[in-house]
Amino acid sequence: MTGRARGRARGRARVTADEPAPRPGEGPVQQQQQQQQQQQLPQQELYNRQADGGLHPASRRAAYRGGARAQHPGIEGAEAQAPVHEMSALELGERAQERDPKTMRQEDKVGTAGLQVPLMTNYFSLEHNPDWHQYQYHVTFTPDIQSIKLRKALLYQHEELLGRTRICDGSILYMQHRLPDDVTEVVSQMRHDNSIVQLKIKLTCELQPNDPQCIKVNDIILRTVLGKMGMKLIGRNYYNPELSIPIPQHRLVILPGFVTSIVQYESKVLLNLDLSHKILRSDTVLDIMYDLHHRFTEFEHFKTECLRTLLGTIVLTRYNNKTYRVSDIEWHKNPMDTFRLHDGSEITYKDYYMRQYEITITEESQYLLVIRPSAKDRRRGQTDNIFLVPELCVLTGLSDDARSDFRVMKDVAQYTRIDPTQRVRTLESFMRQLNSNQTVTSFLGSWNLRPSESVMTLQGRVLPKEEIRQPEGNVLKYDQERADWSQDMRGKSMITSVDMIDWLVVFTQRTRNQTQEFVQTLSRVGPPMGMRINNPIPIELHDDRNNSYLQGIKDNLNGRIQMVLIITPTNKKDRYDAIKKLCCVDHPVPSQVVVARTLNKKQMMMSVATKVAIQMNCKMGGRVWALHIPMSGLMVVGLDTYHDSAKKGQSVGGFIASMNQDLTRYFSRCTFQERHQEMVDKLTPCFGAALKKYHEVNGRLPERIIVYRDGVGDGQLEAVKEHEIPQMMEAFTLAAGTNYKPGVAFIVVKKRINSRFFAKHGQNLVNPAPGTVIDNTVTKPDWFDFFLVSQSVRQGTVTPTHYNVIKDTIGMKADHFQRLSYKLCHLYYNWPGTIRVPAPCQYAHKLAFLVGQSIHRDPAVELSDKLFFL
Helix, strand or coil: CCHHHHHHHHHCCCCCCCCCCCCCCCCCCCCCCCCCCCCCCCHHHHHHHHHCCCCCCCCCCEEEECCCCCCCCCCCCCCCCCCHHHHHCCCCCCCCCCCCCCCCCHHHHCCCCCEEEEEEECEEEEEECCCCCEEEEEEEEECCCCCHHHHHHHHHHHHHHHCCCEEECCCEEEECCCCCCCEEEEEEECCCCCCEEEEEEEEEEEECCCCHHHHHHHHHHHHHHHHHCCCEEECCEEECHHHCEEEHHHCEEEEEEEEEEEEECCCCEEEEEEEEEEEEEEEEHHHHHHHHHHHCCCHHHHHHHHHHHHCCCEEEECCCCEEEECCEEECCCCCCCEEECCCCCEEEHHHHHHHHHCCCCCCCCCCEEEECCCHHHHHCCCCCCEEECHHHEEEECCCHHHHCCHHHHHHHHHHHCCCHHHHHHHHHHHHHHHHHCHHHHHHHHHCCEEECCCCEEEEEEECCCEEEECCCCCCCCCECCCCECCHHHCCCCCCECCCECCEEEEEEHHHHHHHHHHHHHHHHHCHHHCCCECCCEEEEECCCCHHHHHHHHHHHCCCCCCEEEEEECCCCHHHHHHHHHHHHHHCCCCEEEEEHHHHCCHHHHHHHHHHHHHHHHHHCCCECCECCCCCCCEEEEEEEEEECCCCCCCEEEEEEEECCCCCCCEEEEEEEECCCCCCCCCHHHHHHHHHHHHHHHHCCCCCEEEEEEECCCHHHHHHHHHHHHHHHHHHHHHHHCCCCCCEEEEEEEECCCCCCEEEEECCEEECCCCCEEECCCCCCCCCCEEEEECCCCCCCCCCCEEEEEEEECCCCCHHHHHHHHHHHCCCCCCCCCCCCCCHHHHHHHHHHHHHHHHHCCCCCHHHCCCCCCC
């Protein structure tokens, strides 16, 4: 496993393309006096508030982070308290009746805990006339016409009848006015043979402003507007090639653009608008293949490197601005081969591009890229492969090599990492430009639409800071400069530490000196952290071949070895994979791989040793910190999927379940499913094994089970309800019979969203404080959902995380779901701060990533109660 791959896995929950690694709690603090009336509280109420981050005892035996202990921009009034006593008072009893988000009262979906804070968001209102109408018609053609383009041409021959304000997808027609008759029959003429086609135009319904079909029409109208403004559709979004930004030193071009959507939110239809950047290579795929051929002259080696470089990448065909995912390379085809057109005639690829696009292909012997039809394509009837000419394709996005190059990322970030002030300024400037364009305003006016020019404002809440619990006397101080407490971890005992008595360290002659110094440093940082580290059994290898590492480990493993530390001279994925297969499957033992270059800087040795010691402690079953979790009898489950890199079409599902009150010990399982599916199969045995382990650890079954499901899009929600939730419910019956009915909540976690929120700080805008919750205005009326900003970002604009409760038989309040989700964002032990998603989600991703990237098999059950995958 490469360092960049591990970096992606670590950073997946912490960053997006627009933000650097998140740092909790950092941000400008508005200097305003906090006015709070002190009231006399009963002792129990005082305890509850202390336990939940409100008033704090004089002992100061906890550190606070995230949330709103310090005044953040826009926060007004006193610090509100989360209802911990209400959460802890929840008892199992009769399972609560399942709540339907569509029928829930709006006040039940909104929380009250935390400090109110005014925010701005990248949503715009859509204004329309009161007498607004849209009519939907269904159009049939006799004889039937397959081509959508031809259907539109035949329909639009009747412009005098239909008018110019219309949108048609080939069979559904939307118009602003109603035809005289509900059913209208007309005749059109084919131009190539003058044959007659009969059209029947039948009224199906009149659309209201909040009708889903009407919203879809508005979305099409807006995207049409972007085209009228000179922007080009690339993939799903529109970009402006005229404003492209070249980065010649890295052979890259950045196209600025926008991502848009129009959706019905709580009270009205809103336009969501955000910035988007498309990164393209300035050289063609053929240029890349030439470069590989110069480097790897042996043909089989060249083929291998081409496949490694190009398979799975997204290419853009410049002649039509369409994107495709490369499935394979056809080594026996070139542009002089022929293919069959729709009329049955055959033509070479070279002649086709000259006839269709007036493009001359210069290299006649180049191999062709293979694009296999997706499931969506097959549903449309497209079953044949598409062959593309490399000379006419450019790669999109950044390669792994580019992402691992600090200089590339720094130069790209200058144009893509945009702070809140500049982001809002750009969005509002674009909306003013749109409303001042006469062609655009005339087109929108014909549809009775006018978008506002200012971003919307709404109210958010900043949840109280969380207590980071350590052993008595230990306080983790928050570092404002670093926005974490990693420096203060030195010399602090862990909540539960595991002594390293018997362990191996494997290294080569090249890394002997670095290894010796690192082991000595480990022995010094361990005891102050409450972790006894004995001298290891050293294994020095004479070479760095994979088999040497494997044999050295196997020859020295016995039943007493707790940990294997491997120092590698380079960052070779095949070596990492081989080591992890051995230690996670064949001879299960926790393992830690360290690349020697991370030990080169002596001034960083203590910091590296501290972090590695913490990680090894967690892999052996230790805990570093904890929070107060007021709910008893709770199991939290994390689910995520990852597509296996070695087995085409296979996906890996990661399953993580908490085993203790503090939600810091976990049980793990993996599932495998085919066809790149995101839905997780075989959840029933996973839940069954987790319930059995929970009973073994606690002497009882959990009373409440809350599942956080990552990696699911909005269009897959029904599939989750129909496929994954029934597997979970079946496991309950199989594990403890029909009388076991724990309260259940299933929450879908979504990171890839376009919603952004901003707080005011003087004349500028800044990112909201960590712990900011938004559960109004831009949430869905038929969902029980909220946004949470759990991480801190020092550069660029923070991306919130969206939570959607799709099943709930526990009956928890919105405050409880929001507060628990924020707490869990503190409990990921691979990062000294808050992350974007609840820790169980990130642990599930790490597990699925390790299996899908490196071991490709079920990990040994002996490791299932440890965080061996960190």
